[in-house]
Amino acid sequence: MLIGEYIHTIDEKNRMSLPAKFRKELGKKIIITPGLGQCLFIFTNKEWEKVSKKLSDSDNDLSFLKADQRNFNRYMFGRAAEVEIDSIGRILIPDFLKERIGLKNTAAIVGVKDRVEVWNEKKWSEEKELVEKQAEALAEKLAK
């Protein structure tokens, strides 16, 4: 199970090492896509096949005839990347994905059960604060 939060560097060559704890589970190749919200999703190959099968109405070879389907597939596949993990556990993050979530020098890498999320470090800490506050409020509400 992929859990925990790590802050890693993205160097000038767009390389980012994956947390050692994640490597075994992620395998040799991963799929990295824009996620919902301001982050990227990293899927294992297996996980991705599940996801993509669901998304792309697989018993319709002509899915491109439907505008909605076309747009969604463009969104999901056009902005995904299949990435190899190198011999020491690093991946390359394509520029177009870096740009999408405003990645610069450092990234927050977060395990979320069966996927990994990649955040701009600052945005991640904001997100955390937000979620914490909501959690506290929720807790109080529940305490009553």
Place this chain on the structure above:
Amino acid sequence: MLIGEYIHTIDEKNRMSLPAKFRKELGKKIIITPGLGQCLFIFTNKEWEKVSKKLSDSDNDLSFLKADQRNFNRYMFGRAAEVEIDSIGRILIPDFLKERIGLKNTAAIVGVKDRVEVWNEKKWSEEKELVEKQAEALAEKLAK
């Protein structure tokens, strides 16, 4: 699987190199046609056979009016071109297809599962923004 986005040049001879990552899957010959939306579709030979079979099959489930179907087929087949990939991975893009989608010096080449789309770079980034905005709504819609 064809995924990801690449920006390539189209030179004065109408040559455009295909992303190295796509070449294996695309093979030696491809079919390039006007796509739906402001882009071109590139299919592998195999994929094209599937698509064209389905499209021309008169008892398919597309519930087109006959005239509509005729026109659509004219659109898809009449302007499709079979194109060879040269020894270093480039193709020639016919002028009439360039004109159709307003291609100039650079193109966005986008893998969408089992087809490739070619966009005017600027239009592609506009399209991305648009789809991004619609994505959540779309996801919900498709989830149904």
Place this chain on the structure above:
DNA sequence: AACTAGGTGGGAAAAAGTGGGAAATATAAT
């Protein structure tokens, strides 16, 4: 202190992308 493990950085080699000239083919003009 030396060792190990995880993370970071950099140089050299290889691959990918781009451009341009010459040969081959096609098109047009005389």
Place this chain on the structure above:
DNA sequence: ATTATATTTCCCACTTTTTCCCACCTAGTT
């Protein structure tokens, strides 16, 4: 039919990017 002109194809060369490998740094251990 022949020459001239344009277009396409093939090949080579340059530049940039990517990949591969090795070295270093830091923190925790022996």
